[in-house]
Amino acid sequence: MRGSVRRGTTGAALAALVLGGGAVSCGKSDESPKMTPAAAVAKAAKNAETITSLTYRMTGKVPETGRVEAEATMSMKPPAMSMKMNALDQGADGKMEIRLVDQAMYLGGGEATAKELDGKSWMKFDLSGADKGAAAGAGKVPSQAGQDPSQESTFLTGSKDVKKVGTEKVDGVDTTHYKGTVTLDELRAGLKDQDKETREKREKSLKQYEDLGADKLTMDMWVGPDDRTKQVRVRAAADKGPFDVTLTFLDYNKPVTVKAPPAKDTVDLAGMMKELQEG
Template sequence: MAYRSRTAPRVVGALLTGAVLGGTAACTAGGAAGGRAGASGRSDAATVAAVQRAVSKGTGLNSLSYRVSGKVPGQGSVKGKASFSLRPRVVEMRMTASGGVQEGEFSVRLVGGAVYVGGGGQAAAVLDGKHWLKLAVTDDGAGGFGGMQRQADQDPAVQASLLPGSDDVRKVGEETVDRVRTTHYAGVVDVAEAAKKPAGKRPLAGERRTKVIEQYRELGVSELKLDLWVGPGDRTVKFRQRARATQGPLDLSIRFLDVNKPVTVQAPPASDTVDPEQKLKEASRRLG
């Protein structure tokens, strides 16, 4: 099974690209340096309350579609679109990466307890002409691909939940985003301090927030710059995250699209999919 060792880096690359998705991903800056410049002292209660209302609506979502673009540490520039639903639990990401170790188009689908990773012609070149690799998703993250499961449990709205905890969250001003009138808020978050603060009243939201913080720590991020654009009805319209990670700058902008609308994800045809687990079972039967 020579395809395994050659495909694994592409799988990991696709995961990081989507992340962060989710991917997903929430901070800013060409780096942490100069982090709190422009802050006007400690946050005022009205500003924090406005941001918290937007965050509360975001973390209560069951489904979301969004566009993402920017830079991911070690992966170069990325852009694409993603949709996810928590009930039923499905994810679909379509990403393009350039200027990094992994380049090209990648697709990730999570459906029916399995994650499918595709890379178009690139995947076909190493998968005997097939375009998708199927991986089992397990609760303990076995097999080295537990990140796929973590990604399915995260979303940009959860990443934005770190902003109200910033010591200098502030109102930047009124701005128009894609013809939508919004209020722009910003702040700097210390990752270590964020980990010490209460996660919130909803157990699931708290668990997802904790996983987001762990993800930033794994990237070597100590300080985040977060920007949030809030539109009518306290709905998040856009979110940006910037930071300096171990492997380079993180700078992702996420434009929220459809909220709480049905998300349907189809598993790729079995005839166009390589299933390593099934191949191992078949080999085991042949060997007795």
């Protein structure tokens, strides 16, 4: 298999996992017209803590991968995800599917991947931690796959300049648009007031942006009339290029079923990484 396939697939998977950052929230509609922007954002973020699953659409641009489009369904407990993604700047090689199920990630690239894998169209990586050497060789993908993607939706609460932009329709829903900036240092400073589990989750999410070389986020958040985050946009100046991603939430808290691809169509990624390290 050529190295370009490994780099492209792994990079796209990392992008997809980082981009699965927002979460729709849930709660009763009791927003007061006098509620400040900071309070409204905090309320929507607080409601995100009860999320169990979601379906979302993602568009944007990420470093190294370029323009991306995706739609995904995911469950937080137990962790599971099915995502169809298109890296638009990579031509025919940019289309792929990502599945996360039973502590394993499957990367499917269809015909383009099959040409590089002797007819097999899926690569598998074990995320259970059983093979630390292979995990190190695969870079950031395993650690990203274990993230709680709802954490990014809380980040605007750390902004000191959050403001109301106005009211807009998003995917047919009336929303209030809020905007602000926040640095990773400011977000970390707010973690001291959180419980241990919350701190650990948010630290992992913050590290995603550190790994991209970003230290400040510009965020837009569209909140619906029921205090649910309908859409989130995150922008950052990363070391290897601009990060600009919008996630629109389509559904939430519905049952999620993800099946592993047939074993006959799958190549074990951990074994492949060992071969690359040794070779």
